Amino acid sequence: MTAVTYLEAIRQALWEEMESDSRVFLLGQDVGIYGGPFRVTAGLLDHFGPERVIDTPISESAMVGAAIGAAMLGMRPVVEMQFIDFISCAFNQIINFAGPNHYRWGQRVPLVIRGPSGGNVHGSAFHSQNPESYFQHTPGLKIVAPATVADAYGLLKAAIRDPNPVLFFEHKYLYRRIKGELPAANGGDGGSEAPPALGRARLARPGRDLSIITYGAMLHVALEAAERLAAEAGIDLEVLDLRTVKPLDEAAILATVRKTNKVLVLTEEQLSGSVAGEVAARIAERGFAWLDGPVHRLCCPDTPVPYSPTLEEAYLPNVDKLVARVRELASY
Amino acid sequence: MPKTTSTSPAAPAKPRRAATAPAKANTKANAKAKPPRPPAADRLAATELTPAQQLDLYRFMKLNRMVEERLGNLYRQGKVVGGLYSSRGQEATSVGSAYALAPQDFMGPLIRNLGSMLVRGVKPREVMMQYMAKGGSPTGGKDGNTHFGDLERGLVAPISMLGALIPVMAGVALAGRMQGRGLVALTYIGDGGTSTGDFHEGLNLAAVLAVPLVVIAEHNGYAYSTPTSRQMRIQDIAVRAAAYGIPGEIVDGNDVLAVHAVTRRAVERARAGGGPTLIEAKTFRMKGHAEHDDAGYVPPELFEQWRGRDPIERFERHLLGGGLAGEAELAAIAAAIDAELVAEMDFALASPMPPPERALEGVYAT
Numbered sequence: 273m274t275a276v277t278y279l280e281a282i283r284q285a286l287w288e289e290m291e292s293d294s295r296v297f298l299l300g301q302d303v304g305i306y307g308g309p310f311r312v313t314a315g316l317l318d319h320f321g322p323e324r325v326i327d328t329p330i331s332e333s334a335m336v337g338a339a340i341g342a343a344m345l346g347m348r349p350v351v352e353m354q355f356i357d358f359i360s361c362a363f364n365q366i367i368n369f370a371g372p373n374h375y376r377w378g379q380r381v382p383l384v385i386r387g388p389s390g391g392n393v394h395g396s397a398f399h400s401q402n403p404e405s406y407f408q409h410t411p412g413l414k415i416v417a418p419a420t421v422a423d424a425y426g427l428l429k430a431a432i433r434d435p436n437p438v439l440f441f442e443h444k445y446l447y448r449r450i451k452g453e454l455p456a457a458n459g460g461d462g463g464s465e466a467p468p469a470l471g472r473a474r475l476a477r478p479g480r481d482l483s484i485i486t487y488g489a490m491l492h493v494a495l496e497a498a499e500r501l502a503a504e505a506g507i508d509l510e511v512l513d514l515r516t517v518k519p520l521d522e523a524a525i526l527a528t529v530r531k532t533n534k535v536l537v538l539t540e541e542q543l544s545g546s547v548a549g550e551v552a553a554r555i556a557e558r559g560f561a562w563l564d565g566p567v568h569r570l571c572c573p574d575t576p577v578p579y580s581p582t583l584e585e586a587y588l589p590n591v592d593k594l595v596a597r598v599r600e601l602a603s604y
Numbered sequence: 605m606p607k608t609t610s611t612s613p614a615a616p617a618k619p620r621r622a623a624t625a626p627a628k629a630n631t632k633a634n635a636k637a638k639p640p641r642p643p644a645a646d647r648l649a650a651t652e653l654t655p656a657q658q659l660d661l662y663r664f665m666k667l668n669r670m671v672e673e674r675l676g677n678l679y680r681q682g683k684v685v686g687g688l689y690s691s692r693g694q695e696a697t698s699v700g701s702a703y704a705l706a707p708q709d710f711m712g713p714l715i716r717n718l719g720s721m722l723v724r725g726v727k728p729r730e731v732m733m734q735y736m737a738k739g740g741s742p743t744g745g746k747d748g749n750t751h752f753g754d755l756e757r758g759l760v761a762p763i764s765m766l767g768a769l770i771p772v773m774a775g776v777a778l779a780g781r782m783q784g785r786g787l788v789a790l791t792y793i794g795d796g797g798t799s800t801g802d803f804h805e806g807l808n809l810a811a812v813l814a815v816p817l818v819v820i821a822e823h824n825g826y827a828y829s830t831p832t833s834r835q836m837r838i839q840d841i842a843v844r845a846a847a848y849g850i851p852g853e854i855v856d857g858n859d860v861l862a863v864h865a866v867t868r869r870a871v872e873r874a875r876a877g878g879g880p881t882l883i884e885a886k887t888f889r890m891k892g893h894a895e896h897d898d899a900g901y902v903p904p905e906l907f908e909q910w911r912g913r914d915p916i917e918r919f920e921r922h923l924l925g926g927g928l929a930g931e932a933e934l935a936a937i938a939a940a941i942d943a944e945l946v947a948e949m950d951f952a953l954a955s956p957m958p959p960p961e962r963a964l965e966g967v968y969a970t
Contacts, residue, residue, distance in 0.1 A: 297782070323782060329812055334771035334805035341775025341789075344760065345710075347782065349775075364802070368763045369772060376747045377761045380969035411967045435969040 278418075279447040281425035281454060282386075283312055286350065289432045290320050293348060296432055297324040299335050300352030309354060310388060310447055332361035336385060340370050340437075343383040348432055353387030356441055357401040370437040371412035380435045386428070388444035389417075390489055390540055392588055395444075396579035402488070402541045407439055408518045408550060414438045414470055415518040419491035421452030423474075423515055429467035438470070441517075443489040450492070471516045473524035479510035482602055483528040485551055486538040487514040490589060494538055497594040504595075507602050517547050522554055529559040534601055536568040538589060543571040565604035570597050648922045649862035655928045661703055661860050662923060663937050665695040665916050668719035670941050671728045674949055675735055679895050683953070685737040686748045691716035693858070693890030694824060696915035698792075699723055700863030701820050701883075704871050705758070705790060710776045712760040712769040712791035716822065716889070718750055720792070725757045728945055732952035745958035746966070758787075766797035770806030770819060777815035777874075788816040788874045790867070796827020798844065799835050807882065811848040816874035818867065819882050822857060824889040829901045842884035850880045857885030858915040861922075888913075 276284065290296045297320075298304075298313060304327040307314030317325040328335050332353065339349035353359045359366070366385070373381045391400035404415050414436050418424040424442065431438040476491060477498055484494040491513045498509035512528045514521065529535055535555055537548040548569040555567050570589045578584050651658070672690050679688045691698060698719030702711060705724075713720045718731060733741035734748055742752040753761030760776060762769050773791040780787035793803055798821055810817040821841045825832060838844070845852025851873075855866040863885060870881035888910040892899035899907075923929040 326813070329805075329808055331771075331805035331809055333768075333802055334774065334809040337768060337771025337802065337806060338775030338778055338809060341760070341772040341777075342779035342782075343775075344755065344772075345776055345779035345783065347779045364765050364768060365771070368765050369768055373761075374969045375966050377743050377752050378966065379753060379755065379761070382969075414968075 275451040275453050276421065277448050278421050278424045278442075278450050278452075279310060279312060281421045281452075282428055282442060283314065283316075284454060285425045285428040285432075286313065287316065287319070289348075289429055290316070290324065293432075295346060295348040296350060297326065297342075297347060298350050298352065299326045299328055299339055301328055301330055301354050303327060303352050308352060310444065313352065332358050333365050336362040336365040337369065339383045339385070340365060340373070340381055343381045343437075344379055348382055350384045350386060350432060353385060355395070355399045356387040356389035356403060357398045359385065359387065359403055359439070360406070363406070366407065366413070366437070366439075367410045371410040373412065374436070375412055381437050382435045384428070384431045384438050384440050386431075386440035386442060388447065389441040390443040390445055391577050391584060392445045392489065394579060394581055394584060395577070397576040400577040402441070402539075404439070404441060404517050405541055405546050408547055412436065413518060414516065415441065416470060416516050417441045417443070417488040418515060419443070419446070419476075419488050419513050421450060422455050423468070425454050426467040427470065427515060430470050433467070434470055441488070445489045446492075471519050471521055473521035474513045474515055475510070475524070475528075476513040477509065477511040479508040479532065481508045481510075481532055482534040482536065482598060483510045483512060483532045484536050484538050484594075484598075485512045485514065485525060485528065487517060488540060490538045490540050493589060493591055493594055497591045497598065500591065500595055501598055505599065505602075507598060509598065514551075520551065520554070522558070525551060525554060526559050529555050530562045533562055533564040534604070535563070536570060536594075536597060536601055538570045538594060540589065541571050542574045543569060544574050546571050565601055568597055568601050570594055646918060646921065648859045648918065649856070649865055651861040651865060653861065653864065658861075658923065658928055659933075659937070661699055661864070662916075662919055662929075662934070663941070664699045664703070664719060664723050665860060665919065666938055667722055667728070667941050668695040668699060669916060670938070670945060671718065671722070671731060674728075674945050675732065676895065678732065678736065678949070684735045686735070688735060688895035689715040689749060689893075690891040690895065691718055693910060693914065694822060694887050695719045696860035696919070697820065697822050697857040697863050697885040697887050700860040701790065701867040701885075704864050704867035705788065706871075708758070708785055708787045709871070710758040710760060710773070710780070710787055710789045712762060712773045712776075712789070713750060714762050714766075714769070714792045714794070714797075715750055716794075716824075717792050721750060721759065724759055726759070728948040729952045732949060733955050736952060736955075737957065738952060738955035739958035739962070740952075740955035744962060746962075767793065767800030767802030767806065769793075770802055771809060774806050774810035774813070774815055774817050774880075777810065777817045778813060781815060786875060788818060788871045790818040790820065790871070792820045792822060794827055795821065795823045795825070795832045795841060796830060796835050798841055807844075807848050807850070807880065810880040811850045814877070814879035816877075817880040818870045818874055819880065820867070821882060821884045822887055823884050824857075824887050825906070826889055826893075826899075826902060828893040828897070840884060842882060845882040848880070848882070850882060853881065853883045855883060855885050857887030858910075858913045858918060860915060860919055887915075
């Protein structure tokens with residue numbers, strides 16, 4: 273099997289889920305004729321037709337609202353946000369309609385809202401965001417942020433099959449930068465094998481000395497830092513990829529704390545009110561006895577995402593910043 | 605183009621002026637919006653409904669009002685946990701429109717559409733238990749008032765954020781078309797709710813996709829305390845349909861037969877693939893926003909005028925005048941409803957409050 277890009281893995285997953293389940297359909301801006309600005313939906317219109325690949329007006333709230341209505345009737349809509357930043361335009365439908373619906377009156381809303389998130393591509397304030405923390409607060413939602421080709425593929429399938437509203441935050445920096453093979457278990461077979469479960473973290477690198485808990489593009493920063501620290505300082509990092517941001521895999525988080533006794537949470541969000549904060553709080557609450565040092569968070573500062581490369585570099589976590597913070601925590 | 609009738613001559617109340625006015629005034633478009641005025645004639649619209657069906661409509665309108673009167677009693681006895689919302693004066697709009705739907709159709713009612721829900725088979729006890737937050741309520745005490753749904757009866761639960769149901773019901777209509785169910789989706793919005801972004805986004809998306817959706821805009825004069833003049837600078841909500849390239853209709857919302865006929869036309873058009881329709885029902889909210897609100901901001905003469913156009917009394921005059929029913933028959937209907945409601949209320953009152961542990965259940969579907 274040949275290696276495919278993270279982007280192609282997403283396209284494959286959409287294709288296969290649409291092929292195997294006639295309830296799955298796409299809604300979004302420029303997803304049909306144009307195939308999406310990143311080409312994630314390229315070729316889908318020709319294959320599945322305009323009834324299942326629907327170009328919509330610039331109406332994020334109506335796109336999500338319509339997906340909610342269709343989901344209630346048993347369809348499996350997948351909504352594309354052209355850039356995930358625009359999900360804020362659908363905030364009400366997501367947090368007030370989709371999220372609480374099952375709790376309020378027992379009606380499931382199986383839908384996926386997916387799109388490119390994240391920075392490091394000089395997209396500035398409105399094409400670089402990581403909005404997961406806005407939504408982690410809302411009961412009833414699930415949030416997935418895949419870091420690998422296999423997860424982009426497998427977790428999107430799992431998200432589409434999940435009976436709940438799932439926000440699927442792809443990282444645009446990874447779209448064409450990483451390649452990998454699709455899992456044989458559910459690759460190219462129309463999705464007959466079960467995809468991985470949502471809500472499970474993955475141990476991306478076992479280690480002894482200190483744990484990095486992360487997700488999305490930051491996983492790759494963590495893995496690179498781990499190689500450097502091993503070579504330069506003899507520090508053996510363990511790296512936990514959360515994969516699902518909500519619900520959090522608390523057991524996996526506590527297991528790595530118990531193993532290494534020092535934790536740094538690395539995420540590409542603004543620091544205040546972040547997912548990293550929630551992870552740190554849970555560790556402080558339930559893993560305190562195992563800690564040999566303070567829980568560190570390496571996130572973005574509390575500013576909008578800046579445009580200029582020098583500013584964005586200052587804004588984003590990177591390998592150098594992580595290595596420095598790990599050395600600090602390791603010597604505590 | 606919408607069938608815009610000539611608008612009312614003058615509003616009795618002088619609503620507050622908009623803070624700023626555009627320099628150039630198109631007299632028609634920029635005429636200050638006024639609360640709807642009752643039409644002059646008392647005669648109801650022609651109907652295809654049989655006498656038995658008309659009595660059915662009467663029963664539902666009467667049930668609508670009498671359930672709300674019972675709820676009012678429960679509220680004053682402190683048994684309603686939250687707010688209580690009345691649709692008094694708007695029963696014809698709810699009942700007439702819902703009655704135009706087929707069994708396979710779907711509806712997304714708002715807080716003042718109890719009558720629509722009753723037509724779809726909702727039992728008074730369900731609504732009473734909802735308002736009293738009982739464990740036996742359709743939401744098990746998790747939500748209140750008319751905020752519940754049941755797909756078996758084609759009912760989608762609303763959220764409080766107005767306008768949100770329009771895209772959602774557009775999605776129901778879209779899914780129905782994809783599934784070949786031949787269904788029509790119908791939902792409601794108030795004059796105030798038409799100011800939301802979702803009203804525009806939802807209607808526009810529905811129009812572009814030509815899905816079978818009917819939106820009833822209940823123009824009832826006030827959004828909480830805010831008169832229509834502070835929501836829009838047009839007299840008729842229906843003219844907005846032109847902006848979406850869909851038909852807009854204006855109907856006397858206090859004439860149950862007219863509401864039924866216009867909804868029926870729109871539903872049939874939608875079912876035949878003709879796309880959405882926006883129907884404006886001119887009516888009036890005869891109480892405050894909710895039970896706690898005495899509506900002191902509504903000029904008394906407006907209430908007085910609309911009281912003379914009460915949809916139930918008008919329909920009674922129609923039924924009696926047309927020889928469709930006698931006084932005794934109408935009285936018997938009311939008496940039967942009253943007896944039913946006593947039993948429904950006893951049932952609802954006897955339902956226990958939900959067990960506390962239920963508060964943590966059901967966040968996710970499994």
